[in-house]
Amino acid sequence: MLPEVLRHLRCPVCGAPLAAAPGAVRCPAGHAFDLARQGYVNLLRGRSPGTGDDAAMVAARETFLGAGHFAPLGAALARAAEGHAGRDGLVVEVGAGTGHHLRSVLEALPDRFGLALDLSRHAARRAARAHPRLAAVVADAWERLPVADACAALVLDVFAPRNAAEFRRVLAPDGALLLVTPAPAHLAELRGPLGLLEVDPDKARRVSEALEGRFALASSESLAWTLSLAREDVVAAARMGPSAHHTAADVLAARVAALEEPVRVTAAVQVQVYRPTPNAA
Ligand SMILES: C[S@@+](CC[C@H](N)C(=O)[O-])C[C@H]1O[C@@H](n2cnc3c(N)ncnc32)[C@H](O)[C@@H]1O
Numbered sequence: 089m090l091p092e093v094l095r096h097l098r099c100p101v102c103g104a105p106l107a108a109a110p111g112a113v114r115c116p117a118g119h120a121f122d123l124a125r126q127g128y129v130n131l132l133r134g135r136s137p138g139t140g141d142d143a144a145m146v147a148a149r150e151t152f153l154g155a156g157h158f159a160p161l162g163a164a165l166a167r168a169a170e171g172h173a174g175r176d177g178l179v180v181e182v183g184a185g186t187g188h189h190l191r192s193v194l195e196a197l198p199d200r201f202g203l204a205l206d207l208s209r210h211a212a213r214r215a216a217r218a219h220p221r222l223a224a225v226v227a228d229a230w231e232r233l234p235v236a237d238a239c240a241a242l243v244l245d246v247f248a249p250r251n252a253a254e255f256r257r258v259l260a261p262d263g264a265l266l267l268v269t270p271a272p273a274h275l276a277e278l279r280g281p282l283g284l285l286e287v288d289p290d291k292a293r294r295v296s297e298a299l300e301g302r303f304a305l306a307s308s309e310s311l312a313w314t315l316s317l318a319r320e321d322v323v324a325a326a327r328m329g330p331s332a333h334h335t336a337a338d339v340l341a342a343r344v345a346a347l348e349e350p351v352r353v354t355a356a357v358q359v360q361v362y363r364p365t366p367n368a369a
């Protein structure tokens with residue numbers, strides 16, 4: 089575990105700092121958490137009700153993102169990070185998935201270290217390998233995050249659960265939350281033909297309500313681009329998202345086979361920067 093990240097981690101049981109031990113990390117009270125062979129550490133306090141993305145969803149996400157289809161988003165995040173990273177502090181991504189976007193941000197911030205948090209151990213396994221300055225931890229975004237107060241210069245949340253109180257606690261007072269949400273047009277051309285779930289049209293309002301009182305919007309950028317996809321990319325796009333378990337593999341394959349290549353699809357996201365408000369609860 090990278091010492092630059094480990095010093096900011098906290099025991100999920102008692103909140104004390106964690107230190108390196110052979111094959112594990114451990115707090116002074118003796119709560120110990122094994123380092124997985126694949127390089128991440130599981131800091132869940134007990135069983136979590138959810139599991140996060142399964143192995144197939146994470147593999148699909150790796151394939152899709154690895155093909156560069158979301159490169160404009162990576163570039164936008166890198167720009168936002170450069171403008172808001174302050175002088176020091178971690179870059180913490182919540183629901184980091186494969187660590188793909190965190191890698192883009194760390195490449196733009198050569199003196200920073202990153203922490204990828206995800207409930208899925210399949211995701212943590214991939215994220216642990218995503219960048220040499222990144223550490224991966226299994227944690228539940230709806231619990232207290234296993235990190236110190238005010239340790240983060242940036243919190244990233246890309247299509248992931250948003251726990252406003254915890255984001256506020258872990259951010260430095262001059263830090264920023266970089267939040268990415270899908271716009272209604274996102275992957276819209278695939279929704280009908282493949283039977284994917286719709287983006288909640290009320291999403292933007294629900295997001296701003298959830299952050300109200302703790303964060304103030306500093307900037308908002310609508311980003312849209314056109315994807316030109318092979319059929320296998322379309323399958324990966326369907327398999328990596330919330331609709332992954334809604335359609336049987338053979339049904340999906342038949343629907344995708346009916347599409348004409350290249351399949352032109354809109355990617356449309358909102359990239360928002362929020363500043364923590366002073367005197368937050
Ligand atoms: C739509 S994916 C986005 C992944 C990544 N941010 C990206 O854009 O590639 C949502 C991620 O949130 C994770 N997740 C779901 N519930 C979670 C929770 N309660 N705590 C932490 N992560 C969670 C999933 O495992 C998954 O990796």
Ligand SMILES: [Zn+2]
Binds near residue numbers: 099102103104
């Ligand atoms: Zn402890």
